[in-house]
Amino acid sequence: MREITYAEAIREAMSQEMRANQDVFILGEDIGIYGGAFGVTNGMIEEFGPERVRNTPISEAAISGCAVGAAMTGMRPILELQFSDFVTIAMDNIVNQAAKMRYMFGGKAKVPVVIRTPGGSGAGFAAQHSQSLEAWMAHIPGLKVVQPSTPYDAKGLLKAAINDDNPVMFYEHKMLYGVKGDVPEETYEIPLGKADIKKEGKDVTIVATAMMVHKSMEAAKLLEEEGISVEVIDPRTLVPLDEETILHSVRKTGRVIVVYEAVKRGGYGAEIASMIGESDVFDYLDAPIMRLGGRAVPMPYNAFLEQKAVPQVEDIIQACKTIMNK
Amino acid sequence: MFKTGKNHLFSQEQLRKMLYEMLLIRRFEEKVEQLFQQGKIHGTMHLCIGQEATAVGACAILTNEDKIISTHRGHGHCIAKGTEVDRMMAELLGKATGYCKGKGGSMHIADLDKGNLGANGIVAGGLPLATGAALTSKMKELGYVVVCFFGDGSTNEGAFHESLNLASIWNLPVIFFCENNQYAMSGSIKEMTNIQHIAERAASYGIPGEIVDGNDLLAVAEVTKKAVERARNGEGATLIEAKTYRWRGHSRSDARKYRTRDEEKEWKTTKDPIALFKNKLVEENMLTEEIFLEIEEQVKKEIEAAVEFAENSPIPGEETLETDIFA
Numbered sequence: 001m002r003e004i005t006y007a008e009a010i011r012e013a014m015s016q017e018m019r020a021n022q023d024v025f026i027l028g029e030d031i032g033i034y035g036g037a038f039g040v041t042n043g044m045i046e047e048f049g050p051e052r053v054r055n056t057p058i059s060e061a062a063i064s065g066c067a068v069g070a071a072m073t074g075m076r077p078i079l080e081l082q083f084s085d086f087v088t089i090a091m092d093n094i095v096n097q098a099a100k101m102r103y104m105f106g107g108k109a110k111v112p113v114v115i116r117t118p119g120g121s122g123a124g125f126a127a128q129h130s131q132s133l134e135a136w137m138a139h140i141p142g143l144k145v146v147q148p149s150t151p152y153d154a155k156g157l158l159k160a161a162i163n164d165d166n167p168v169m170f171y172e173h174k175m176l177y178g179v180k181g182d183v184p185e186e187t188y189e190i191p192l193g194k195a196d197i198k199k200e201g202k203d204v205t206i207v208a209t210a211m212m213v214h215k216s217m218e219a220a221k222l223l224e225e226e227g228i229s230v231e232v233i234d235p236r237t238l239v240p241l242d243e244e245t246i247l248h249s250v251r252k253t254g255r256v257i258v259v260y261e262a263v264k265r266g267g268y269g270a271e272i273a274s275m276i277g278e279s280d281v282f283d284y285l286d287a288p289i290m291r292l293g294g295r296a297v298p299m300p301y302n303a304f305l306e307q308k309a310v311p312q313v314e315d316i317i318q319a320c321k322t323i324m325n326k
Numbered sequence: 327m328f329k330t331g332k333n334h335l336f337s338q339e340q341l342r343k344m345l346y347e348m349l350l351i352r353r354f355e356e357k358v359e360q361l362f363q364q365g366k367i368h369g370t371m372h373l374c375i376g377q378e379a380t381a382v383g384a385c386a387i388l389t390n391e392d393k394i395i396s397t398h399r400g401h402g403h404c405i406a407k408g409t410e411v412d413r414m415m416a417e418l419l420g421k422a423t424g425y426c427k428g429k430g431g432s433m434h435i436a437d438l439d440k441g442n443l444g445a446n447g448i449v450a451g452g453l454p455l456a457t458g459a460a461l462t463s464k465m466k467e468l469g470y471v472v473v474c475f476f477g478d479g480s481t482n483e484g485a486f487h488e489s490l491n492l493a494s495i496w497n498l499p500v501i502f503f504c505e506n507n508q509y510a511m512s513g514s515i516k517e518m519t520n521i522q523h524i525a526e527r528a529a530s531y532g533i534p535g536e537i538v539d540g541n542d543l544l545a546v547a548e549v550t551k552k553a554v555e556r557a558r559n560g561e562g563a564t565l566i567e568a569k570t571y572r573w574r575g576h577s578r579s580d581a582r583k584y585r586t587r588d589e590e591k592e593w594k595t596t597k598d599p600i601a602l603f604k605n606k607l608v609e610e611n612m613l614t615e616e617i618f619l620e621i622e623e624q625v626k627k628e629i630e631a632a633v634e635f636a637e638n639s640p641i642p643g644e645e646t647l648e649t650d651i652f653a
Contacts, residue, residue, distance in 0.1 A: 104430040
């Protein structure tokens with residue numbers, strides 16, 4: 001199959017949907033001739049023109065609300081929020097407006113908006129450009145939250161997000177933009193709320209998101225050599241969460257580690273761990289549920305400190321050994 | 327500075343309809359206030375008594391396809407855009423038959439079929455949404471305009487400035503309609519802003535800024551008409567500042583310590599928008615006292631019927647609690 005990058009997969013999903021549906025358009029800062037801060041929209045303004053690839057001023061409060069207002073009235077906007085940290089400035093439109101509109105109005109109004117935004121650390125962008133804030137949005141009733149880890153998933157999930165009639169937060173990871181993978185050229189949709197078993201195993205289940213899927217896969221490969229068989233589950237969407245696939249795996253292995261890059265305290269991994277703990281799968285557990293998450297620090301600039309702030313392959317290996325009593 | 331209204335925009339029938347709507351807003355809110363005091367309305371409410379001319383004057387220019395976005399003080403906007411008072415009253419009483427099935431209340435009434443994109447409980451929350459609704463009109467060539475109502479308090483929010491700028495650079499068919507009722511909760515506009523007129527801010531964004539006497543119904547209609555024509559002709563956005571006054575407190579528990587009773591009295595006795603308009607119509611032989619009394623009687627009946635409908639409606643069942651979250 002053809003290999004393309006995660007960024008290219010996202011661009012392809014947007015372009016295919018824009019060709020198929022005139023109501024789909026993209027707006028955001030520097031997404032025109034510049035191609036977006038991470039190059040995701042490269043070449044799109046040339047194909048679709050400035051009406052449908054709308055370069056905006058640096059006005060997150062206005063452009064996020066503009067996207068919501070356009071969605072309410074019949075368009076299907078995709079907002080590129082340049083860094084997910086900037087959600088703080090767009091928050092009112094996402095949390096108080098988009099998420100609540102339909103409920104507040106008693107079932108009237110659809111808000112089919114997708115907010116694509118890069119999160120995560122590893123690029124040396126320090127505290128205001130490296131956060132993983134997806135748990136904030138997963139907390140809000142009325143929002144769907146997607147977090148793809150591979151080019152294949154990114155393309156299929158983005159198509160589903162664009163065609164969903166609800167507001168969808170689409171968290172991309174900035175360190176994954178250049179990662180390549182097999183992606184079919186034709187359009188396909190991965191339903192929101194369907195987890196993926198990235199690797200089968202029998203001894204321990206790792207539930208990991210975004211960049212942590214890749215670190216967990218690397219750890220799993222090294223652990224195979226030591227005789228520990230790891231199953232890696234990527235929920236792909238946090239809301240809705242595919243509880244069944246996770247529980248099925250934990251029922252099989254009896255051990256589970258939830259690995260996420262966001263600050264461990266209050267991160268979405270805490271929700272996944274609680275969900276497992278509250279389920280009947282609790283009786284199948286051979287060891288307490290473990291969590292690996294980011295340290296409770298603003299993301300430091302220094303590369304060594306930045307690495308230490310979030311789980312690494314060796315931390316995942318160590319956790320697997322601990323849970324296996326090895 | 328203020329523009330004087332003229333009646334040449336409307337027929338006698340339309341003028342009487344506008345009087346009816348202003349009275350309907352006032353009597354609706356007086357009834358709401360009474361029901362609130364009787365403990366029949368839960369939560370809070372924000373009354374626009376004294377400001378009826380802004381809503382009715384602006385909406386008189388709009389078609390059913392045109393959109394409005396309202397505020398927490400939104401009953402007047404709803405009624406002026408054609409929202410029915412029975413289902414509004416039911417919503418305020420938290421009933422299943424209300425516009426939002428009892429899930430929204432006073433601050434969130436929306437009536438999409440009538441072009442009412444909803445009231446908004448966040449100060450300046452409606453302005454960015456209005457740019458989006460206007461963008462849809464432009465991109466799909468639908469021809470409608472959007473009137474976004476907001477108060478003077480909104481104009482010190484970042485969203486106000488960002489939205490005016492965005493609407494300007496994209497030449498969007500939107501009218502930013504500021505009801506400057508002098509106070510943002512307790513904050514006097516004179517203390518919170520160091521300029522004389524909010525409309526002056528339009529200059530920063532390269533759009534026209536208009537100042538109008540918000541208690542002069544026909545002046546409001548006239549200035550709105552000009553802005554709507556600009557928007558429909560593809561000439562972009564306008565900021566209108568209508569100077570008015572809210573007679574009641576901010577919400578249910580406001581002792582109004584931040585202003586004097588004399589000031590209130592002056593607005594009520596000399597600038598009541600309904601009395602001004604009624605007198606004008608009588609002077610110009612468009613209305614008689616008898617017809618005015620008939621209008622009052624019709625309004626009274628409509629409000630009574632609304633209360634009866636609302637009081638006799640069921641409350642929402644628990645099975646509705648988790649519905650309407652996702653489409």
